[in-house]
Amino acid sequence: MNDLRFRPATDGDLAALVRLRDDAARWMLSRDVTGQWRPGELDEEHFRRVTARGGEVWLATAGERLAGAWELWWKDEEAWGPQPPVAGYVHRLMVDRRTALPGTGRLLLRAAEERVAAVGRNLVRLDCLAGNARLTAYYVGNGYRVVGRKDGKPQPGGAPKSFTLLEKSLPAGDEG
Numbered sequence: 001m002n003d004l005r006f007r008p009a010t011d012g013d014l015a016a017l018v019r020l021r022d023d024a025a026r027w028m029l030s031r032d033v034t035g036q037w038r039p040g041e042l043d044e045e046h047f048r049r050v051t052a053r054g055g056e057v058w059l060a061t062a063g064e065r066l067a068g069a070w071e072l073w074w075k076d077e078e079a080w081g082p083q084p085p086v087a088g089y090v091h092r093l094m095v096d097r098r099t100a101l102p103g104t105g106r107l108l109l110r111a112a113e114e115r116v117a118a119v120g121r122n123l124v125r126l127d128c129l130a131g132n133a134r135l136t137a138y139y140v141g142n143g144y145r146v147v148g149r150k151d152g153k154p155q156p157g158g159a160p161k162s163f164t165l166l167e168k169s170l171p172a173g174d175e176g
Contacts, residue, residue, distance in 0.1 A: 003062050003063065004060050004061070004062055004067060004104070004107055004111075005060070005061050005062075006058055006059070006060055006111045007058070007059055007061070008056060008057065008058060008059075009047065009051075009057040009058065009059050009069065011048075013057075013059060013066075014044035014047050014048070015044065016066050017044070017047050017057065017059075017069055018042065018043060018044055018047075020066060020068070020069055020094050020096055021037070021041075021042050021092065021094055022039040022040065023096065023097065023098070024037060024094045024095070024097070025037035025038055025039045025041065026039055027097050033132065033134075033135075035129055035131075035161065036128075036129045036132060036135075038158070041158070047071075050071050050073070053073075054073075054074055055071055055072060055073040055074065056071070056072040056073075056115070057069065057070075057071050057072075058070055058071075058072060058108075058111070058112070058115070060104070060107070060108050060111065062099070062100070062101075065096070065099050066096055067095065067096055067099065067100045067101075067104055068093070068094055068095040068096060068100060068104055068105065068108045069092070069094050069108075070090055070091070070092060070093045070094065070108055070109075070112055071090070071091040071092045072088050072089070072090060072091075072112055072115060072116070073088070073089040073091060074088060074089070075089070076089040076091075076125065078150075078153055078154055079127050079150045079153050079163060079165060080125060080150075080165065085121065086121055086122055086123050087116070087121055087122075087123035087124065087125045087167070088112070088115065088116030088119070088121050088123075088124055088125070089124075089125050089126065090109070090112045090124060090125070090126040091126070093105060093108055093109060093112070093126075095108065105138075106142060109142055112124065113168065113170060116170065117170045121170075122169060122170045123167050123168065123169055123170065124144075124167065124168045124170065125165065125166070125167045125168075126139065126144070126166055126167075127150065127153070127163040127164060127165050127166065128163060128164055128166070129161060129162075129163060129164070130149055130151075130161075130162040130163055130164050131162075132164075136164050136166070139166050140166070142168075143168045144166040144167060144168045145166060145167065145168070146164055146165070146166055147165050147166065147167050148164075148165040149162060149163065149164055149165060150162065150163045150165055
């Protein structure tokens with residue numbers, strides 16, 4: 001686990017990101033987590049749009065293999081409304097379940113938090129499908145607290161859904 005390396009994604013990583021996202025969606029469905037992600041829902045253009053809009057897409061690698069990825073946005077008005085620039089918004093935290101070691105998701109989340117702190121913001125925010133108690137508990141167990149709910153949030157390629165909003169305060173001056 002300690003051999004994870006983090007780097008911004010490039011255009012050469014887009015196909016691997018789509019595969020990782022689809023594999024994560026299939027993994028959820030195999031565990032009866034329905035309504036969150038569907039295979040084929042996002043394509044390479046989705047990840048291009050994230051960076052074109054000022055967001056970041058990060059990869060975690062272990063040696064030569066992709067272990068996981070996440071998106072980091074600097075605003076998320078569809079879920080959180082207009083906000084002062086005090087937070088980073090984590091989206092699509094994904095782990096390669098075939099190869100990643102236990103605890104990899106936690107390490108990805110920590111790396112995202114460190115990136116948010118590195119740009120001087122003191123909150124990390126994320127959301128998960130309302131009613132996904134297991135995922136909500138996972139985030140709460142990682143120091144996040146439930147702060148609200150967003151009903152009718154637009155979804156790529158699907159009907160709007162309701163989400164639980166969570167946030168975590170970062171210690172002042174936390175650089176990792």
